Amino acid sequence: MADSVGRQVDSINHATEEDEKKQEIIRAKGEGKELTKEEKQRLRKEKKQHKKNKKDDRGPPEKEKEKASVPAPSKPATQSPAHKAPVPVNASASESPVAAEKPAKSKAELRADRRARQDSERASKPGKKEVGQQSTSSKPKATPSELQPVVKRLPEHVQVDDPAALKKLAKKLERQQVPLRSDYGYKVSLFSHLHQYSRKNPPTQQISIPVTAIHPSIVRLGLQYSQGIIAGSNARSVALLHAFKQVIQDYSTPPNEELSRDLVNKLSPYISFLSQCRPLSASMGNAIKYIKKEISNIPNQCKEEEAKRRLQECIDSYINEKIILASQAISKYAIEKISDGDVILVYGCSSLVNHILCEAFEKQRKFRVIVVDSRPRLEGREALRRLVKKGIRCTYVLISALSYILPEVSKVFLGAHALLANGYVMSRVGTSQIALVAKAYNVPVLVCCETYKFCERVQTDSFVSNELDDPDDLIVTRNGKTHLENWQTVKSLGLLNLVYDVTPPDFVDLVITDLGMIPCTSVPVVLRVKNVDQ
Amino acid sequence: MELQAVLMAAGGGSRMMDLTYNTPKPLLPVGNKPLIWYPLNLLERVGFEEVIVITTKEVQKALSTDQRMKTDVKMRLDVVCIQEDADMGTADALRHIQQKIKTDILVVSCDLITDVALHEVVDLFRAHNATLSMLMSKVHEFTETVPGQKGKKKAGEQRDFVGVDVTGKRLLFMANEADLDEGLVLRKSIMRKHPRMLIKTGLLDAHLYCLKRSVVDFLVHNKSVTSIRGELVPYLVRKQFSKSLNSKTATEDTERNQKQQDADHNLELLSTSKDEALVQLARERSCWNDHRGDMSEAYHGGKLRCYVHIMEEGMCYRVNTLAAYIEANRVVPKLFEEPPIHPTAAVSERSLVGSDSIIGPFCQISDKTSIKRSNVGTSSIIKEKVKITNSIIMNGVTIEEGCNIQGSVICNNAVIGRGADMKYCLVGSGQRIEPETERTNEVIVGSDQLMEI
Numbered sequence: 008m009a010d011s012v013g014r015q016v017d018s019i020n021h022a023t024e025e026d027e028k029k030q031e032i033i034r035a036k037g038e039g040k041e042l043t044k045e046e047k048q049r050l051r052k053e054k055k056q057h058k059k060n061k062k063d064d065r066g067p068p069e070k071e072k073e074k075a076s077v078p079a080p081s082k083p084a085t086q087s088p089a090h091k092a093p094v095p096v097n098a099s100a101s102e103s104p105v106a107a108e109k110p111a112k113s114k115a116e117l118r119a120d121r122r123a124r125q126d127s128e129r130a131s132k133p134g135k136k137e138v139g140q141q142s143t144s145s146k147p148k149a150t151p152s153e154l155q156p157v158v159k160r161l162p163e164h165v166q167v168d169d170p171a172a173l174k175k176l177a178k179k180l181e182r183q184q185v186p187l188r189s190d191y192g193y194k195v196s197l198f199s200h201l202h203q204y205s206r207k208n209p210p211t212q213q214i215s216i217p218v219t220a221i222h223p224s225i226v227r228l229g230l231q232y233s234q235g236i237i238a239g240s241n242a243r244s245v246a247l248l249h250a251f252k253q254v255i256q257d258y259s260t261p262p263n264e265e266l267s268r269d270l271v272n273k274l275s276p277y278i279s280f281l282s283q284c285r286p287l288s289a290s291m292g293n294a295i296k297y298i299k300k301e302i303s304n305i306p307n308q309c310k311e312e313e314a315k316r317r318l319q320e321c322i323d324s325y326i327n328e329k330i331i332l333a334s335q336a337i338s339k340y341a342i343e344k345i346s347d348g349d350v351i352l353v354y355g356c357s358s359l360v361n362h363i364l365c366e367a368f369e370k371q372r373k374f375r376v377i378v379v380d381s382r383p384r385l386e387g388r389e390a391l392r393r394l395v396k397k398g399i400r401c402t403y404v405l406i407s408a409l410s411y412i413l414p415e416v417s418k419v420f421l422g423a424h425a426l427l428a429n430g431y432v433m434s435r436v437g438t439s440q441i442a443l444v445a446k447a448y449n450v451p452v453l454v455c456c457e458t459y460k461f462c463e464r465v466q467t468d469s470f471v472s473n474e475l476d477d478p479d480d481l482i483v484t485r486n487g488k489t490h491l492e493n494w495q496t497v498k499s500l501g502l503l504n505l506v507y508d509v510t511p512p513d514f515v516d517l518v519i520t521d522l523g524m525i526p527c528t529s530v531p532v533v534l535r536v537k538n539v540d541q
Numbered sequence: 542m543e544l545q546a547v548l549m550a551a552g553g554g555s556r557m558m559d560l561t562y563n564t565p566k567p568l569l570p571v572g573n574k575p576l577i578w579y580p581l582n583l584l585e586r587v588g589f590e591e592v593i594v595i596t597t598k599e600v601q602k603a604l605s606t607d608q609r610m611k612t613d614v615k616m617r618l619d620v621v622c623i624q625e626d627a628d629m630g631t632a633d634a635l636r637h638i639q640q641k642i643k644t645d646i647l648v649v650s651c652d653l654i655t656d657v658a659l660h661e662v663v664d665l666f667r668a669h670n671a672t673l674s675m676l677m678s679k680v681h682e683f684t685e686t687v688p689g690q691k692g693k694k695k696a697g698e699q700r701d702f703v704g705v706d707v708t709g710k711r712l713l714f715m716a717n718e719a720d721l722d723e724g725l726v727l728r729k730s731i732m733r734k735h736p737r738m739l740i741k742t743g744l745l746d747a748h749l750y751c752l753k754r755s756v757v758d759f760l761v762h763n764k765s766v767t768s769i770r771g772e773l774v775p776y777l778v779r780k781q782f783s784k785s786l787n788s789k790t791a792t793e794d795t796e797r798n799q800k801q802q803d804a805d806h807n808l809e810l811l812s813t814s815k816d817e818a819l820v821q822l823a824r825e826r827s828c829w830n831d832h833r834g835d836m837s838e839a840y841h842g843g844k845l846r847c848y849v850h851i852m853e854e855g856m857c858y859r860v861n862t863l864a865a866y867i868e869a870n871r872v873v874p875k876l877f878e879e880p881p882i883h884p885t886a887a888v889s890e891r892s893l894v895g896s897d898s899i900i901g902p903f904c905q906i907s908d909k910t911s912i913k914r915s916n917v918g919t920s921s922i923i924k925e926k927v928k929i930t931n932s933i934i935m936n937g938v939t940i941e942e943g944c945n946i947q948g949s950v951i952c953n954n955a956v957i958g959r960g961a962d963m964k965y966c967l968v969g970s971g972q973r974i975e976p977e978t979e980r981t982n983e984v985i986v987g988s989d990q991l992m993e994i
Contacts, residue, residue: 209660209664211660211663211664211667212658212660214588215587215588215589216543216544216587216588216589216647216659216660216663217542217543217544217545217588217589217644218543219588223542223543223667226543226667227667227668227670230664230667230668231668234668235829236668236669236827236829237823237824237827237829238827238828238829239826239827239828241826242823242824242825242826242827242828245819245822245823245826246819246820246823246827248819249816249819249820249823252816252819253816326819326822330822331822355828356828358825358826358827358828386828388833389828389829389830390828392830392836395836396836
């Protein structure tokens with residue numbers, strides 16, 4: 008009887024405990040984070056007590072609870088009424104057992120049920136406690152470090168307007184002896200979370216000549232990236248791997264270190280430097296992941312020369328498989344889609360699309376090409392040169408004339424910078440425009456992309472993660488007059504030079520990869536298969 | 542390691558013999574520091590940790606004994622001595638130190654005073670994988686009167702013709718007026734590849750070159766090249782546009798051309814790197830081109846590239862003539878953060894030292910002297926009532942009372958007698974000027990320095 012009463016009191020106290028906790032959480036959030044440590048300690052103590060109370064059904068639970076609550080830190084005001092609450096409850100509960108003696112058997116059954124319930128709760132308590140609390144308290148996370156991070160850490164390059172992230176980056180770069188490149192000019196507010204560098208302030212301004220902290224071939228590569236001498240996803244990856252080959256060649260393991268761990272550490276400042284010169288592309292990211300994995304997989308007893316040779320071979324085979332052979336496979340598939348009499352529209356200069364068209368021309372397909380180009384990069388001129396040199400009949404327009412020539416077009420071939428996990432295509436700015444207009448005219452859009460550019464990121468708009476190029480590129484001099492010369496003096500004027508945009512999968516009819524021709528929505532499947540392979 | 546610095550300090554200063562007959566050019570004081578300090582300071586500021594200095598024994602001795610040099614210059618100096626009378630050109634000197642050279646080199650001349658941002662020159666060298674990258678600057682007109690110059694400055698000085706492309710960075714053509722007989726000859730192949738060329742004449746070559754290692758190896762094989770500026774640079778600039786080795790038509794040439802081709806062969810082969818295939822692949826896939834309007838790929842497929850960085854603003858002087866020396870002395874004190882009057886100099890209270898003058902250590906300036914717009918060197922003694930304007934007094938000079946020195950250059954250890962009046966004169970090393978003399982616009986040197994006819 009006393010037990011049942013005790014149980015009832017127990018359950019009431021449970022309820023009050025949870026209410027208490029809710030109130031505490033609410034209070035903790037209201038009063039700032041300085042007090043949460045003590046709160047956490049107390050919460051932990053109380054949880055322990057809670058568990059103990061569940062364990063010994065007999066015994067004076069109220070007294071223990073009061074003992075636990077007595078050494079609590081001074082949170083007098085709201086605590087005391089909560090503590091006072093169980094006391095009168097207890098008092099009243101102790102009076103009620105006299106009346107509640109009658110339905111003893113059902114009470115026993117109830118008790119058994121309750122015990123079973125508490126056992127199951129106790130079993131799932133440690134894992135679910137926080138989540139449960141979270142869901143019960145309908146407010147966002149309360150105690151920070153105890154909870155699992157719900158959101159993955161954002162990469163640094165999309166957090167430029169957060170001073171804490173900037174400070175962290177500055178500290179990391181200082182530790183790695185890599186110069187920090189400062190942003191330039193006024194940034195349009197929608198994109199103020201991205202870096203914007205100027206070509207007039209090269210990243211080599213602050214490093215010494217001759218460079219000591221960074222390998223010379225990496226410095227050369229960074230300069231070539233920042234000046235645009237090496238541009239285009241494939242070219243950047245190949246150049247990166249070439250530079251890594253030279254780094255590995257010149258590397259020598261320090262004493263008491265292992266190549267597999269030390270070489271990876273040596274590569275980190277180089278990668279930071281390259282990302283300061285120009286944000287890394289998705290293909291470069293995948294290549295770096297591959298290299299790091301290969302390096303860590305070198306067995307310890309492998310001699311240095313042998314290890315270096317193995318790594319060089321790995322790099323060569325990666326380039327061969329993922330880039331050269333992949334482009335040959337893609338051309339084979341794509342050529343099936345090109346029929347005689349086709350009018351093919353291409354945008355900008357994609358090395359893969361150019362390769363496909365040149366191969367198709369060699370295989371005696373009869374088609375003509377319309378090259379669409381856009382400022383400020385005007386990369387289409389280079390594509391035009393390569394196609395015309397081969398002998399293909401070409402037309403050249405700017406993107407503003409797109410809807411004018413689209414009625415003539417039978418197919419659109421687009422290159423991609425990366426394919427995202429939700430099927431969106433990230434490519435040069437203007438591509439989504441082309442896909443949209445082509446869709447409106449019912450012209451099929453085919454995207455050609457190697458599988459090593461598939462990326463696990465998910466993006467539905469072009470704002471969240473993009474790249475801002477030098478705004479001075481937009482300035483043009485016509486008839487000796489440069490109107491935008493002093494654009495910085497006009498406070499309300501911002502020049503925006505975006506590099507990438509994302510195209511939704513509804514506008515893309517087919518993606519041609521080295522694994523075959525797949526619809527846009529099958530990208531996550533490919534990624535999953537790739538991960539399983541690795 | 543990326544670059545090794547080589548400082549050429551063995552030159553004789555043949556265009557200012559009056560100053561250099563007793564003092565070697567690298568040790569001439571400019572702004573109270575030896576001339577060689579300036580390029581060394583430039584290299585140190587940029588981050589070099591060691592320099593190979595090619596010089597004569599005299600200079601080496603002076604460098605090792607000079608206390609101030611030891612404290613000012615923190616880099617390690619690897620001094621290589623060559624015989625003074627060996628008459629070695631700069632390219633010969635490079636051949637001499639070929640064993641020490643392990644990477645690409647940065648060659649600097651000892652008479653260069655500049656505040657250029659060196660990364661501009663080196664970035665061109667790195668980014669385009671160039672064979673040669675050099676520095677040039679707009680020529681400043683010298684405004685100061687030069688002692689001993691009779692009549693107007695010769696206008697017919699040998700000009701340099703420098704041809705650059707539209708971007709102003711790629712070096713297409715370089716010739717000196719002396720080498721051209723009647724007119725400027727431009728090859729059609731250059732015009733076909735670069736239809737727009739800007740030819741500039743008012744440029745000063747700073748003699749600062751970034752050279753690839755393969756060029757040094759090429760020099761070893763071709764012993765006929767003696768001077769970098771005179772022969773090697775024009776050769777490299779010309780070689781950019783000559784037919785590549787793959788052309789089949791080159792097989793029927795004569796013996797002489799065969800030797801020439803062997804030389805070319807060396808340079809091209811030496812400059813190809815190990816992983817050429819990957820570099821080629823990256824360039825193919827990249828959508829960049831350095832020129833527009835014709836069908837060729839980036840750099841026209843050429844392997845040799847020469848670049849130049851032309852300084853628009855900033856200071857760049859080559860101290861190889863008297864006029865340049867005087868101009869440099871005028872401008873250089875602005876570079877320093879040191880106080881104009883050295884703390885160890887004993888400057889009397891009743892003397893007047895202008896704010897644009899600098900006084901070297903251990904000087905003694907007596908009462909009632911007035912020093913305006915002048916540089917006074919180490920351990921000089923200036924007695925009372927002396928008026929010095931617009932002049933350069935070198936080390937160890939004694940100037941007796943009552944002298945009036947205007948616009949002059951007084952070299953080391955000279956003595957000017959009392960009451961002398963020197964206007965726009967140059968007094969050579971160790972000379973004595975009698976008291977109460979009046980000289981205007983003269984060069985006073987010892988009789989042993991006069992040339993034999």
